Amino acid sequence: MEIKNLKAITEGLLFASGDEGITIKQLRKIMDISEELAVHLIKELQYDYEHAERGMMIIRSHEVYHLTTKPEHSSYFKKLLEAPQSSRMSQAALETLAIIAYNQPITRSEIEDIRGVNSDRSVQTLVARSLIEEAGRKEGIGRPILFATSKEFLTYFGLSSIEELPPLPEDLDMDELEKEADLFFSEMDDEN
Incomplete structure (x- = not known):
């Protein structure tokens, strides 16, 4: 070589x-x-x-x-670290995060079945932000990756455990369930 x-x-x-x-x-x-x-x-x-x-x-x-x-370039790096970074997540990412939080562990295809749209980008965004992580593989054909929330998720939303997520009413249909979860996560995202 x-x-x-x-x-x-x-x-x-x-x-x-x-x-x-x-x-x-x-x-x-x-x-x-x-x-x-x-x-x-x-x-x-x-x-x-x-x-x-x-x-x-x-x-x-x-x-x-x-x-x-x-x-000799340290003053520029200092400015970079001091500059406010956009921490807002897209609606799609918030929906995906809510679905994972309330249904974990869950596969990408199960997320897409609930959302009704492709969720690749949202899952990638959440993994990149360390809010979700791989939680093993599901038994069955293809052994798809299971996703779950991470410790960073708990820290980001000020929770000590996943059990602190607000309970969802039993009589909600899936659309209402997503709206409730989206409301919680968007309120939490606005605070952070």
Whole structure:
């Protein structure tokens, strides 16, 4: 394999390792290369970052290498963290979240049966926001993924357990059930 491909893979591994970083030993094992080559790849990347107008750099701390931002740009990162982020969820995401909260664990197709529309994007949004998570697989054909609310869901809505969700009246039909749940979640979303 060409050195530039190995360098690109190393860069990707540094990025993917995030805050944990990566060691030379891990690079050697993952890429099946010698220690000398792993060290050489890191040094080349460090050189590239230092000698180009790049926003990243590689640091070493306790034998672990990290891809990080350059300190001279810190004022911009501070502004990014201080800028208010939109935390509003779409109506579709709120509906999907309500369905999952009251019917968990539940598959994507079961969610879609209740909503009557494709819910892929809503499920992806909720997973990305860590409000729902995979809760195993359902027995049967295809073994579809089951979804349930997460600890972050409880924290986000100020609940200590799922049992604190407001009870739904027994005589509600599905449309009313969704409206009640949507009302609860939209009120909670507005508060956060």
